Amino acid sequence: DTVPPQVVPGADPSSRQLCFAWGPAEVLVCETLFGREGQGGVGAAARALTGSVAGTGDAAPSSSRVFVVRKDQDIYIHTLRKLFNESHGIFMGLQRSEEELAGKSRKAQLVQVSKNYRSVIRACMEDMHQAAVSTQDPALQGQYSTQVSILSAMELIWNLCEILFVEAAPAGPLLLRLLDWVRLHVCDVDSMVREVLSSESPSKHKLFWNVVDIFVLQGRMDEARHLLSKEASANPTSMNMYRILDDLMKKMPVPSLGNTQTLTELELKWQHWHEECQRYLQDGTFASNPHMESICKVLLGDEDAILEKKELMTTWYHFLVTRLLYSHPTVKPMELRFYAQSSMDLFLGGESSPEPLDMILMAAFEFEMHQVIKECSIVLSNWWFVAHLTDLLDHCKLLQSHNLYFGSNMREFLLLEYASGLFSHHSLWQLGVDYFDHCPQYGRVYLELHIERVPLSTEQKALKVLRICEQRQMHEQVRSVCKIMAMKALRNNRLGSALSWSIRAKDAAFATLISDRFLKDYCERGCFSDLDLIDNLGPSMLLSDRLTFLGKYREFHRLYGEKRFPEAARLLLTLMTAHIAPCSFWMTLLTDALPLLEQKEVIFSAEQTYELMRCLEDLTAGNPDKQKFQDDDVETTKVEMLRLALARNLARVIVKEGTVDGS
Secondary structure, eight states: OOOOOOOOOOOTTSSSSEEEEOOSSSEEEEEESSSSSSSSSSHHHHHHTTTTOOOOGGSOOOOOOEEEEOOOOOGGGGGHHHHHHHHHHHHHHHHHHHOOOOOHHHHHHHHHHHHHHHHHHHHHHHHHHHHHHOOOOHHHHHHHHHHHHHHHHHHHHHHHHHIISSSSSTTHHHHHHHHHHHHHHOHHHHHHHHHHHTTTSSGGSHHHHHHHHHHHHHHOOHHHHHHHHHHHHHHHHGGHHHHHHHHHHHHOOOSSSSSOHHHHHHHHHHHHHHHHHHHHHHHHTTTTTTTHHHHHHHHHTHHHHHHHHHHHHHHHHHHOOOOOOOOTOOOOOGOOOOOOHHHHHHTTSSOOOOHHHHHHHHHHTOEEEEEEEEHHHHHHHSHHHHHHHHHHHTTSSTTTOBBBBTOHHHHHHHHHHHHHHTTTTOOOTTHHHHHHOOOOOTHHHHHHHHHHTTTOOOOHHHHHHHHHHTTTHHHHHHHOOOOOHHHHHHHHTTTHHHHHHHHHHOOHHHHHHHHHHHHHHHHHSOOSSSSHHHTGGGGGGOOOHHHHHHHHHHHHHHHHHHTOHHHHHHHHHHHHTTSSSSSHHHHHHHHHHHHHHTTSSOSOOHHHHHHHHHHHHHHHHHTTTHHHHHHHHHHHHHHHHHHHHHHHHHHHHHHHHHHHHOO
16 A cells, blocks of 8 residues: 655755655655745655656656665675575574473573574675675675674674673683683784794794784683794793793683682682782893783783783773783673773773774673663664574573563564565565564564565465465465465466466455356357366365356366267256356357257257256346347347257157157
């Protein structure tokens, strides 16, 4: 249905106005300029939005352009198809998973689901990166690069949510997970390492100490020690300092993922190690080598020393994790918020304001799940991320208490938005069906509304839509699809297909209309089209009297063709006496009786012959166009021939029946 365009409230009617008209998954926007105050208005906007060029008088817009604003533009990016298709399978698997699993097994299952989602994001990001590298079009390259940045941010946020909310890592393992998180998402070091190690003298390379520092900042002690060994080999004078620093790095206590040590034991070991580092620094052991001294200060958790290497960390959350590693390795989840806020303040230092990504990560560190979802909904360019993340968090029983003011919960609201966007795509709409299926409150209503708007461009697509509706007992939508396809087939003069669709729709009136077309074609051409369909109507012919007549009339022709004349005669008479044949077709039926009346053997009995005579008289006497009927030479000839044939047949029957009685 067409909704009249509306003018944005508050617009000056004498100048440009922004008019809009809503569609199911997009909005048409039109900017118009009116020549006279108070004229034009919505009417001119309507002409512009409907593509009308002509205006009337002074109200004609001097210029008008129509823009299509889509609800979810990302679904039209071909390289993101993998994201939508593969995540659909993960989503469906999560809905079907065993809810009975509890405790560790359930948590492990949910963590694996989260990792599966992240692997899809990463695979899509790599595809997008390859596309950006291979394309020669600067505009496309820019678009792909933007998408890579967005996908990278999505994985960064999702990974943090996985650690804090899904896995809910406790103190100790929490720090190890955060270190893995930073290492995964700060990849600049890898190319730098390759450059240093591939040089002739790595310890002399200008980036050597930068690489060592990065390894230390990320807690990659083994790799840092390996590089430092090259420095010791190249500079024997620093061998003693190297051994002490290497020993300190080797002995650094770190949390374990297993339950091999308690937090108290770890804190005691860490305190002793920390004091040892402090002694060496105060003794001036590393005073002659500023690089090693700086590393020792980092090991002690010196904030100023760590901040000096800001350029190597690039982000405040890298600084946060490094700071925790060397000052508070047993940090508890609920303490993160305090360290996160102070780390961001120290790192940014008032020089720059936080970006939207920073605010999302900060909300996650503060365990404000709803704020994370809200900010992501605003910042990200599609509903995919928030819909799937919210669904996962809901399965973790973390969003159960949060209902929205209009009745639905957050999970369902976001899934409905995402699925609605999918329905505006020519093929992804099929994925949207499953998302609606798993929205218990409003999913069916949304599906009913959207499925009716799917363009039935081909019969194959119509059958897909029909199968979906039939599986869900959506009877009204089934009828609607069938009626649309029946009308399309009828317009293209494909009577067989039209009849098939009307039967499927159980539309008696339409089946009657098409049956009449079949009969009309038969009268004009003398044969039926689509014999296979008519011969196999079965119980479907009972949908309407006309369809029943069509099926039975075709059966009469089949019996006649098989020379089963008595059965054909009985069926023909039944069609006339049961009054299911249209009156306009009676003359055709009586004419069909002529060859049977002229057979050598008597086919019609006396009683049947009298019935045929009565039908003929009813036809000629009861015809409203009686005078016209009498003036038509062809029809008059037919009637005379029928009367003669009936009289002769009656005489033959009387003779035959009298002979039988006499014998």
